Amino acid sequence: MDVLKLDSGYDAAFVEAVMNESGQDPFACYQCGNCTAGCPYTFVYDLPVHQIMRLLQAGHKGRILQSHSLWLCATCESCTTRCPNNIDVARIMDVLRHMAGREGMITEKQVKQFNDSFLDSVKKHGRVFEFGTLVKYIARSGRFWSDADLGPKVMRKGKIAPRPHDIKGKDEVARIFHSVLGDGKK
Amino acid sequence: MSAGNGRELRIVGFLCNWCSYGGADTAGVSRLGQPTDLRIIRLPCTGRMDPLFMFKALLSGADGVLVSGCHPRDCHYSEGNFYARRRLELAKRLLPTLGFDSGRFEYTWVSASEGKRWQQVVTAFTEQIHTLGPGPKFSH
Amino acid sequence: MKYVAELKAKIREKLPELDVVIGWKQGFDPVHASPAFMTTPEEIEQLVVNPLCVQNLATYLPGLKGKKVGIVARECDTRSIGELLQESLIEREELTVFSVKCPGAVDLVKLRQQVGDLGRVRSISFDGPRVTVETPDESSSLDLGELLPGKCRVMAYDEPVLADFRFVDPDQDTVCREEADTDLVALEQMDLDERFAYWRGHLDRCIRCYACRNVCPMCVCQDQCIADTRDPHWLSAETDVRQKWMFQLIHAMHLAGRCTECGECERACPMDIPILTIRRKLNREIHELFGYTSGMDVDAVPPLLTFQPEEKSITEREW
């Protein structure tokens, strides 16, 4: 593992940006590890949450934004709920994910592709069209559909709507996409 | 670390010896930085705080007046701050009629252990006075 | 007033038990009444009750403590008496209150505005709401309502706070009334700078004669007013407006929760400075904060001499 330069490696602008965007003070963290202890996703993380918090205190942007963990966090709020120092850890994770997205550091492509497919559907119809999302995701990820076994169950039981529900205000919703995110995705 | 535009305004504080003066000491011992505008007058108790001192200070050129004592029920003399609360609230309410913004005067409670709170109070009040600017003056 | 004869008779009856009875008599000219200190039946004959009898005679009571005193008092005057009793500044058993239904009052400043120089008034007479004023040039008929002092327009008193004997003419109406406090409203419509300028302007005219203080029934300090001493040295002798302003604030704060709004201060002010307004503002706040009106209950405790551990009406600042 690389030696971390604690002095020259400290990215003050990054730390400040995280603090501003999240409204949280990462220096209130005393590394008890409760976030990691309770996080259901730790087993798939490359960096446990408390180490992300510690790296944030050390100002190490690179290691944080390259982590897979950011994209695997499901915002289940365990960490936030149990943090003894009242840090909204999930919000920090969210903000770090925004930053990683903006810098094009997307370590879990499939997660991002699924999210994008979901949002594309919302943008187009005003509501999410689950079937369409799925089809698009499969096309986008180019993956073999691992849920092929579910198809018949879902279809037979009529559990998934075959047609989108376009709303009247769908243009208005699309405008929110454009006006907040610009034409390219953030 | 003077708040606002760098020029100090004159803020007079009246603090009871037992709680708030001690709270200001606690803030000092903890090196909790504060704007430098405030000057503190030590009273034994907010019960000693004649609201007329506040008027006197404002008429004499102070831009703000801050009174701070023990939290209600914690008065070293049992009842002093209860009387003070009535007197000071009334005096505060008279200020706008006289042409003074009522924000030029605040009274509050800070205990001897609340150094951090004292820092917050001083900082917020000083900012408030700087927002209001210099008090009305008598030069014609 | 029709009841005057009856009143005189009652005073005559009680005089042997009393050291003095305070009332009004005709003053040095037709428009002024002056206080009368009656100790003999002859002096009782001079007693008058009419809208020119404007003085709040309760002012004299604390100075007569220890004597048996009778007093002729209008409803609003009994409020001052109530406050004095409440503060033990006078004793109830030393006091006999001859309560008269108020015939209304004339603000001489307003009269002057209507008829010009008061020295030219030859006679003035009252008939219900009509006031007839004779000058060498003309006779004018005025509306008493237009001549009422400010204090009679903001609070109405139908009944006295206390009375030993009560005198009311048949079909006599209450003259004072409860209307919006126009002085305060006007003040509140100004912005802060205008208010500051208003007071600076008015108070700059103060000549520090202290008539406002001397006439105030609630000024208990007598000769020990802190305006007149260097120990403590609250006020300097400078003529700076700040000293005058400070004096008014001292007076107002000393009266906070005690002032009965009798308006004597403003009436006595030779410079016509609207100082009652400050006291009325304080009274209004006190009513809002503590639900308290001074002088109305002899057994009450003034709000600044007591407290509640939890003050329901005071919202303290959070930081």
Add this chain to the structure above:
Amino acid sequence: MKIGVFVCHCGSNIAGTVDVAGVAQAAKNFPEVAFATDLLYSCSEPGQEAIVQAVQEHDLDGVVVAACTPRMHEPTFRRAVERAGLNRYMFEMANIREHCSWVGKDKDANTRKASDLVLQAVEKLRFDRPLQAKSFDINKRVLVVGGGVAGIQAALDCADGGLEVVLLEKTSTIGGKMAKLDKTFPTVDCSSCILGPKMVDVSMHPNITLYAYAELESVEGYVGNFEVSVKKKATYVDWDKCTGCGLCMEKCPSKKAYDAFNEGIAPTRAINIPFPQAIPKRAVIDPTYCRQFIKGKCGVCAKVCPTEAIDYEMQDSFVQEKVGAVITATGYDLFDYRKYGEYGGGRYPDVITSMQYERLLNASGPTGGHIQRPSDGREPKKVVFIQCVGSRDKSVDRPYCSGFCCMYTAKQTILTKDHIPDSQSYVFYMDIRAPGKMYDEFTRRAMEEYGAQYIRGRVSQVYPYKDSLIVRGVDTLLGSQVEIEADLVVLAVGAEASRGASELAEKLRISYDAYGFYMESHPKLRPVETNTAGVYLAGACQGSKDIPASVGQGSAAAAKVLALFSKDQLESDPQVALVSQARCVGCGKCVQTCPFGAIQLAEDRAGNPKAEVIETVCQGCGLCTVTCPQSAIQLQHFTDNQILAEVNALCQQAMEESFES
């Protein structure tokens, strides 16, 4: 008047951010200042000597020292000016350290401020008058509130020193938390073996009056002369008759009463003596469980009592005591373990508090010292200890370290191994705090000799799974989530202020912090004194403490009381109200508002009513001064003129500046 001004550097504490010499220079131009200089350490011996010399050389009438807070060194400098031949009240302090150099960073602004504060002090001093203290008699009895180990120690030391002691205990026996413990760290000696004899000493001591099952109702008066009212709560048993034989407890049919002494780990009887060594050993009926009270019939205890001590009609009663000093030793309470929902305390029977565990370990506890799971009585093999439950946690408003949990947890792992040799203890910790004598060695022993597994990290969740409790936490040193299938989980609950602490503080007029712990006069130099003269602190009521520290404070508080009572009279503070007979009009408003009844109406020679201050009763709050419209009653040393002079000193300059601009 000739005033001397001394501006202190306090090393670099003040001089670092204030131009001290500049302030002294400016002071030379202040009114009536005849001498001004700066001093390196004004409170040091040479500093004080310099002040004394200057007073004598320059014939000064008054002294201003600009240094730290008067709450620190005012008494020091008063003694110094007295040595120089001045009255000790011809002295003022300007606080240019805590209120200036330590809180402002801009040296110019600080210097201006310091200079203002010196001017303010000078202007106040110009109105200072010599004051003389009065002597008054004192009552050399002491009240100790709280019969835990700190209170016991304080009571015994005072009593041995010849003082009469009134000891008050809220529960029906003294002993406090320590009486519940099995063993004590770091020596692992038996708690009741070392506490028991002291409890007996209390009961046998001729100088100690013990009121158990009693509370402080009210306190009046002041140092040397307190009058306290003690509420003796109804026990429904006449303690003069009760012999503590325990027959009632044996026969009582109500067997589901909450056992506070055993922390609710097992039920007890509605009539109860908490433990065999209780002092006093007397029974108390708990009316919330007693059938006589609930159903109106039963009377078993009354029938079996050999001395007819049962009295269902008993009411609370009150006794008055006069004392000269009070020691509060009200201890602490334990954090409510139910507040961490994720640990399931209160929901899962095998998640218990450390104090409950202590009762399981204790041979006189409900299991006879055998460790058994509350759920099924099984002996646990894997015990998980979770530290910092209610300590160092802002989210439950307990950001402080309780200080003793690391140690008692280590002790409990050792005892666990002693009791169950094939057991394994696991301790989740954040940091180990073991800074006492032999303390760190003790925690190392727990790990090295007793094999306790210490895991650096917190536990996020405990939940039952089949027959066990799954403890899921983190090992931050491994960077990994960890899980233990445990048999028993012990929560190392932290200390919090004793319930009712703030109410008691209000009665005693002492301060407490945001968590309800009592404030000492000075955190280092006056740790057992309060800011209320004659009231002292001992033990955990001032902040979480272990046994040695509590005992030490008990003795320290006793020493303070013995020193206070070493004289027959005390000197009253002459900073009291004084009536100007000439100015007083006898309106009596001051009499009405004085919180101490220190003002009475008397008559002057002419028979006019005049207010009169009883100097030894007046506490110097100044409420009367504000109440008096003619300012006829003035609080000495804080007179209207003095405060006005301070206001003027501070505002004049602002006024001038505003005219300039």
Add this chain to the structure above:
Amino acid sequence: MSPELSYAYYPGCSGLSTSKDYEISTRAVCRALGIKLQEIPDWSCCGSTPAHTVDHVFSAALSARNLSLAEQMGSDTVITPCPSCLTNLKVAAHRMEQEPAFQQEVNRHLQEPCVNTVQVKSVLQALIQDLGPEAIAKQVEKPLSGLKIAPYYGCIMNRPPEVMDFDDPENPVAMDEILRGLGAEVLPYPLKVECCGASYGVARKDVVMQLSGKLLDLADSLGADAIATACPLCQMNLDLRQDQINAALKRSFRLPVFYYTQLMGLAFGLEEKDLLLNKLNVPAGPALAKMQQAAEAAAEQDAQTKEQ
């Protein structure tokens, strides 16, 4: 019946599709209880998790559009059955309230600005707090006696507590109370708020296998006949993917996973068209049959005791 309860109603996208059963049963139960649901006209997607992982203003704007529509209806409370929608709506409202600048920024992107006056609640919260468990219990015609249920709330229904402001964040009890009122035996299920794997079923199926597998295992170990849930995503992971989980973990769970509203409807005696029990992947039949047997056995015993 208490004064009529009426709410603006936000069904959420999945209600039209994968959780149609939740949507239909929610409406049916509310109808039975006299609660009026006024669907927000032309509501749009809240953005769910994908939106807030991109940008907070964006996410809040998608939610705020719906809050604004509810305001225009003149409603003071909007309720939704879906915890994911609930979180997004509540987080948006909470943050707009805390930070006026944030609200301004959000409103900049909306056609009709959101004043932020409506309160957001889950249907569950409305049922328990506004209507009350007694009123629900009163409606029961066929008690779910003998049915052992593991109540599973999902991770975001109550967390973080500062925002959600309802029930205990570690041990919520609202659904327990309702189910108990229906006559069911509610098991002390400790992982009530543990995450099931959320929307990772598609992109990271392995995650869901582990997390949902653990939830099923615990319910099974407690002897549960069924799981009750309040979240479409949780229901889908636990029910639809139960076969996948069995395959991945080599287990053989057969636990039906009901929406709590379906159980309410069942106890109220509503018809299948209002319950859509046939949409469950793991059939409810065996569990319901067991309940039936238990009920009959109880009735028999009851009759015997009466005879005696």
